[in-house]
Amino acid sequence: MFRERFANINPFRSLGLRIFLIICLVGILPVMLLRSIILRSYETRALSVRVSEIQNQCTILANHLVTYGYLTDQSSETVNAELEQFSALYDGRIMVIDGDLKIIKDTYSISQGKIMISEEILRCFDKTSISRHDRKNRYIEFTTPINDIETGSVIGVILTSVSTDNIAETIKIMSRKAYLFTIIAAVLTVCFGVFVSINLIKPFREVNMALIRVEEGFTDDKVSVPAYNETMVISESFNRLMEKMKTLEASRQEFVSNVSHELKTPITSMKVLADSLIQNDDAPVEIYREFMKDITEEIDREDKIINDLLSLVKLDRTSNDLMNITNVDVNKMVEDVLKRVRPIADKEKVDLILESIRPVTAQIDEIKLSLAVMNVVENAIKYNKENGWVRVAVDADHQFFTITVSDSGIGIPEESLAHIYERFYRVDKSHSRMIGGTGLGLAIARNAILMHDGAIRAESTEGVGTSFIIKVPLKSLNVTTAGSIKDNEETEEEEK
Ligand SMILES: Nc1ncnc2c1ncn2[C@@H]1O[C@H](COP(=O)(O)OP(=O)(O)OP(=O)(O)O)[C@@H](O)[C@H]1O
Ligand SMILES: [Mg+2]
Numbered sequence: 437m438f439r440e441r442f443a444n445i446n447p448f449r450s451l452g453l454r455i456f457l458i459i460c461l462v463g464i465l466p467v468m469l470l471r472s473i474i475l476r477s478y479e480t481r482a483l484s485v486r487v488s489e490i491q492n493q494c495t496i497l498a499n500h501l502v503t504y505g506y507l508t509d510q511s512s513e514t515v516n517a518e519l520e521q522f523s524a525l526y527d528g529r530i531m532v533i534d535g536d537l538k539i540i541k542d543t544y545s546i547s548q549g550k551i552m553i554s555e556e557i558l559r560c561f562d563k564t565s566i567s568r569h570d571r572k573n574r575y576i577e578f579t580t581p582i583n584d585i586e587t588g589s590v591i592g593v594i595l596t597s598v599s600t601d602n603i604a605e606t607i608k609i610m611s612r613k614a615y616l617f618t619i620i621a622a623v624l625t626v627c628f629g630v631f632v633s634i635n636l637i638k639p640f641r642e643v644n645m646a647l648i649r650v651e652e653g654f655t656d657d658k659v660s661v662p663a664y665n666e667t668m669v670i671s672e673s674f675n676r677l678m679e680k681m682k683t684l685e686a687s688r689q690e691f692v693s694n695v696s697h698e699l700k701t702p703i704t705s706m707k708v709l710a711d712s713l714i715q716n717d718d719a720p721v722e723i724y725r726e727f728m729k730d731i732t733e734e735i736d737r738e739d740k741i742i743n744d745l746l747s748l749v750k751l752d753r754t755s756n757d758l759m760n761i762t763n764v765d766v767n768k769m770v771e772d773v774l775k776r777v778r779p780i781a782d783k784e785k786v787d788l789i790l791e792s793i794r795p796v797t798a799q800i801d802e803i804k805l806s807l808a809v810m811n812v813v814e815n816a817i818k819y820n821k822e823n824g825w826v827r828v829a830v831d832a833d834h835q836f837f838t839i840t841v842s843d844s845g846i847g848i849p850e851e852s853l854a855h856i857y858e859r860f861y862r863v864d865k866s867h868s869r870m871i872g873g874t875g876l877g878l879a880i881a882r883n884a885i886l887m888h889d890g891a892i893r894a895e896s897t898e899g900v901g902t903s904f905i906i907k908v909p910l911k912s913l914n915v916t917t918a919g920s921i922k923d924n925e926e927t928e929e930e931e932k
Contacts, residue, residue: 451640456633463625464618471614475607482603487567487576490526494580494594497522497530501582507534507592510541519543528575528598532582533557535591552595560593574600639663643670650678694860698741698874702734709734744876748859751804751883759801759887761912766796766837767830773809774828777817786820786843788813793831798910800888805908808884808892809839811877812904816843818871819902832910836890839906847898856894857882888912 447453497518504512523530523543532541533552542548556566560579567578575597582592639661646659658675661667709727713719774790781788809828816826824844831838848856852863860875885892890908 450637452633452637455636456629459629459632460622460625463628464622467618467621471611471618475611475614478610479603479607482606483569483576483600486598486600486603487578490528490596490598491565491567491578491580493522493526494578494596498580498582498592498594501532501592501594502585506532507540507582516541526596526598527601528596531595533593533595535561540592557593557595561590563590569600574604576600639667643667646671647674650674691859695745698860699738702738702741706731706734741874741876744874744880747807747880748876748883751807751880751887759912760803761799761801763797764800764802764805766798766800766832766839767792769802769806770809770828770830770839773806773813777810777813780814781817781826784817784820785822785824786817787823787825788817789825789827791827791829793829796830796832796837796910798832798837798908799912800908801884804884804887808881808906809841811881812841812892812906815877816841816845816902816904818873819843820845834910836907836909838908840903841906842901842903844901847900847902848894848896849898850896853894853896857892 500515500518501507504515506512506515510516519530519532519541520543522528528543530541530543531539531547531552534540537551537553537557539547539550539552556568556577556579559566560581563581565579565581567576569576577595577597580594580596581590582594583589584591642663643659643661646661650657650659658678659671661671709731713724713727716723770792771790774788778788813826813828820826820843826841826843829838829840829842831840848863852861855861856863857878858875859879862873862875882892885906885908888908889912890906892904892906894902894904896902
């Protein structure tokens with residue numbers, strides 16, 4: 437399963453692979469570096485030891501050459517034997533060059549009698565000895581001055597070249613061993629890398645498997661992988677997300693069942709009314725008229741529910757409808773709302789009072805906010821007492837305007853205050869139904885206010901009356917609904 441899901445994923449971005457590569461790099465590179473440093477420093481050391489050893493011998497030899505006057509007469513058996521022995525001992529070649537740059541002795545007998553002009557020789561006559569290592573041909577070459585005993589001046593030069601074969605051979609053997617060691621270290625590092633990377637990412641695989649199990653519905657269990665802080669945080673975030681989704685799903689199901697129920701009720705009533713008319717052949721015209729009136733009322737109710745639901749969807753904070761923001765005279769807007777509901781107030785014998793504390797102009801969507809005010813004022817009239825009153829006050833400060841709708845009505849119980857904005861919530865279902873309420877009015881009002889970054893709250897005393905306070909910024913912060921969610925919630929919190 438794990439493999440199937442990750443078939444299209446770039447393996448080079450895997451955490452496990454990266455850990456593995458880092459371990460390999462950290463494990464193998466230093467070993468390789470160390471190997472070449474050790475070999476190189478051994479070579480330098482061995483060469484310098486060899487050069488200084490032979491140089492000493494050459495100085496002694498130079499003194500012998502002067503003592504025996506070898507530069508003028510090369511017949512000394514002792515010196516010739518010494519030179520040959522020296523050449524054999526160090527597996528090298530010795531050339532003795534006199535003051536005329538003539539090679540008076542070559543232990544290889546190749547260049548004897550020839551003239552030798554080279555930078556090294558000339559510099560040696562200037563008392564600067566030079567040693568040169570030719571790694572490719574494996575030899576060291578260096579010069580030793582032959583000094584006159586009395587004057588101390590350079591009267592000749594010994595040019596020595598000795599083979600470095602034995603040093604190269606030792607390095608070769610050491611290098612072979614070091615290679616073996618590097619390979620063993622590399623194999624061990626790779627094994628360690630595989631082991632560590634598999635074990636380090638194991639908890640992440642566990643989190644993923646747990647998420648897959650939950651996603652595929654095999655279990656409702658909470659994900660818990662406490663191996664690392666990181667996996668713990670991921671698990672907890674996922675669990676919280678699942679809780680949120682469950683709550684959302686529950687509220688969605690409740691909404692759907694409420695909608696179906698509310699839409700079915702008028703249809704059931706209409707069917708009952710129509711059936712009883714069909715079954716009663718001799719029903720008088722008055723009965724027909726009365727039943728048809730009831731059917732029309734049910735149709736109106738159904739129509740209202742559908743319209744309310746459509747408004748609710750339109751005013752959903754997450755809908756992408758653009759707000760039609762204009763400069764609106766709020767006092768005039770509230771006056772128009774009151775004009776529209778006055779017939780209902782008159783019918784209910786409720787006194788409707790408008791109190792414009794100060795003139796207010798705000799940047800709002802007039803249609804949406806009128807709808808909100810209308811729903812709140814309608815409630816204040818509907819849930820009022822006979823000969824009661826509804827007072828609507830419009831006020832503002834430098835940042836917000838408020839519309840306060842107070843009534844002398846039946847009031848809302850304390851425990852219901854937190855629920856009245858929920859869709860289909862009604863405090864007294866039978867009473868609400870009697871006066872034609874579906875429980876969508878305040879949900880619509882609240883959504884419209886939230887779209888303006890505003891807030892709504894209610895204060896109520898049962899049997900005395902209720903006040904709804906709507907508070908909206910004079911200048912709307914956002915023009916579209918999409919970006920408003922966060923600001924809305926903050927405003928709400930502030931309001932609380
Ligand atoms: N001013 C008020 N006084 C007393 N109770 C109120 C008042 N306003 C709202 N309520 C209570 O809050 C509930 C929810 O109100 P809401 O406006 O959402 O629904 P409704 O009035 O029942 O139906 P609708 O407005 O959709 O026709 C109402 O059923 C009522 O019980
Ligand atoms: Mg209402």
